[in-house]
Amino acid sequence: xxxxxxSVFLENKAGQLADITKILSDNQVNMRAINIAETADYGxxxxxxxxxxxxxxxxxxxxxxxxxxxxxxxxVPDTPGGLSKVLSVISxxxxxxxxxxxxxxxxxxxxxxxxxxxxxxxLTAVLDQNGIGTIAGEDLGIH
Amino acid sequence: MEQRYYQKExxxxxxxxxxxxxxxRLVKQVRHVWDNxxxxxxxxxxxxxxPEDIQSVEDLxxxxxxxxxxxxxxxxxxxxxxxxxxxxxxxxxxxxxGRRVVAFYTQHDIDLWEDCCARAIxxxxxxxxxxxxxxxxxxxxxxxxxxxxxxxxVGCLTLPMSSGNTExxxxxxxxxxxxxxxxxxxxxxxxxxxxxxxxLRDKIKLKAGIFGAxxxxxxxxxxxxxxxxxxxxxxxxxxxxxxxxxxxxCSEQTGMHINEDHFIAEIIDPDTGEVxxxxxxxxxxxxxxxxxxxxxxxxxxxxxxxxxxxxxxxxRTHVKMSxxxxxxxxxxxxxxxxxxxxxIETVLMEQGYPANYQxxxxxxxxxxxxxxxxxxxxxxxxxxxxxxxxxxxxxxxALKAMLGIYAKVRLVAPKTITRxxxxxxxxxDNRKI
Numbered sequence: 285x286x287x288x289x290x291s292v293f294l295e296n297k298a299g300q301l302a303d304i305t306k307i308l309s310d311n312q313v314n315m316r317a318i319n320i321a322e323t324a325d326y327g328x329x330x331x332x333x334x335x336x337x338x339x340x341x342x343x344x345x346x347x348x349x350x351x352x353x354x355x356x357x358x359x360v361p362d363t364p365g366g367l368s369k370v371l372s373v374i375s376x377x378x379x380x381x382x383x384x385x386x387x388x389x390x391x392x393x394x395x396x397x398x399x400x401x402x403x404x405x406x407l408t409a410v411l412d413q414n415g416i417g418t419i420a421g422e423d424l425g426i427h
Numbered sequence: 428m429e430q431r432y433y434q435k436e437x438x439x440x441x442x443x444x445x446x447x448x449x450x451x452r453l454v455k456q457v458r459h460v461w462d463n464x465x466x467x468x469x470x471x472x473x474x475x476x477x478p479e480d481i482q483s484v485e486d487l488x489x490x491x492x493x494x495x496x497x498x499x500x501x502x503x504x505x506x507x508x509x510x511x512x513x514x515x516x517x518x519x520x521x522x523x524x525g526r527r528v529v530a531f532y533t534q535h536d537i538d539l540w541e542d543c544c545a546r547a548i549x550x551x552x553x554x555x556x557x558x559x560x561x562x563x564x565x566x567x568x569x570x571x572x573x574x575x576x577x578x579x580x581v582g583c584l585t586l587p588m589s590s591g592n593t594e595x596x597x598x599x600x601x602x603x604x605x606x607x608x609x610x611x612x613x614x615x616x617x618x619x620x621x622x623x624x625x626x627l628r629d630k631i632k633l634k635a636g637i638f639g640a641x642x643x644x645x646x647x648x649x650x651x652x653x654x655x656x657x658x659x660x661x662x663x664x665x666x667x668x669x670x671x672x673x674x675x676x677c678s679e680q681t682g683m684h685i686n687e688d689h690f691i692a693e694i695i696d697p698d699t700g701e702v703x704x705x706x707x708x709x710x711x712x713x714x715x716x717x718x719x720x721x722x723x724x725x726x727x728x729x730x731x732x733x734x735x736x737x738x739x740x741x742x743r744t745h746v747k748m749s750x751x752x753x754x755x756x757x758x759x760x761x762x763x764x765x766x767x768x769x770x771i772e773t774v775l776m777e778q779g780y781p782a783n784y785q786x787x788x789x790x791x792x793x794x795x796x797x798x799x800x801x802x803x804x805x806x807x808x809x810x811x812x813x814x815x816x817x818x819x820x821x822x823x824x825a826l827k828a829m830l831g832i833y834a835k836v837r838l839v840a841p842k843t844i845t846r847x848x849x850x851x852x853x854x855x856d857n858r859k860i
Contacts, residue, residue, distance in 0.1 A: 289810065291808075291809075291810030293803045293808050293840060294840075295838075295839050295840045295843065300840075321812040322812070323812070323816060325837055325838065326803075326815070326838050326839075327812070328809075328810060328811075328812050328815070330810060347840075347841055347842055348840070349803050349804065349805055349808045349840065349841055350805075350808070351805070351808055351809065351810055353810045382811055382813075383811070383812075400810065400811075
């Protein structure tokens, strides 16, 4: 079970991020999670939104470079050591995490972390075997 | 100021004498290449010229031009005019893969080249009592070997420092009381800064500097002169014609005397090839009339400048060329290295980047910087930042391999680089030179 993530190329110059959020807002796209990885000169903006198809079409039309990537939403117990346990399970299974970040808000004592791995099915299976839940797109208001 | 010369009779010869040397040597040189270089003979035959057609400098215009493309095509031995057993040295242009030029020298060629450099050193006030600090690069680059040889001829105590290691340069400069400095103007400016920073201004004994191999402005000259308390002289040359010393500045500092007993200079219209009258701005063309191993007839330097025969207060009679004012091709000289935008384009294409790029050249703290702006493409983009930086690093090393110098790569958003109506603006040179 994966969630679609949009990654957008960002040049490190004033107003780039503001431009993108404005475009999404003008088109009634709601953001569920956001993460930026950057060097001094450029960055990658990663977005989870309620309607990834619509958002990517709009951004492409505006000339942005982007790519869609399947990521896994993991339910992390919102207690001390919660994330540590999840990571230990993943690491024991020999799965490399390319990057991860958190989703806005939490519910039912669980935080949601987004994990990017090459083998999403493998990750889901490992988590399942260890009693760690994954979060479906619908749970995050993604349609 | 008392004028001194390395070869007074030659350097102050009257016009008729210089012309007589040129006429005699040109005729001989044309015969030499016709007899020994099939590449030249073919070029001359194609233009319908034989050695008999060249009786004096007046006939020079009948000869075909030679370009850097010819040198590349004939690489490595195609223009060699002497048997290898008579050659003792090669020098080469710096780092530019695919555009490398290899020049050959007999011992006689080296002797004459060193004489030319010696003339420059004496014109800058050098004598056998001077300590000449040479921090041009040694090796394939002509700067170090040329000035080193010239310095020996003058009888200076020569410090063959080569480039780099500024701390050591300063130490030797102070300890051995160097009086003449030879290097690129940008390194001279850097050394001047360092001297200032280390508070060594009162400890150095420099009186003159001979700076060439790259373009520099009058402002830069003033700055170096003030900071080091010296007189800074320009020197010009290119590997193809021997190296530094094709022309050099005298005490007047108003242009460089071309060693006309070895080189005939012409100014042409770069578009039509037509020879322009004295005083016109155009492309400089050289014919080397004394070189044995690697003679060049009507070699197009692509440097734009002006020649003048106005009487010079130094007493030298050889024609003077202005500092090069630009290029008639798109070659850039960055950190003394020749860079063509087409080389950068080739690397971008090979690495899967779009050919829409922009080159930004600047001079920061007296050192040239090169930045290549490249647009990101959907194919090269990834959600993984590490993959993008890996690609970027790959591009940087491929550029380094091609150009021989570091170029900073700046990945930009698509459509960032202006596409103009007509010719694309590929190069932005912000250097004030």
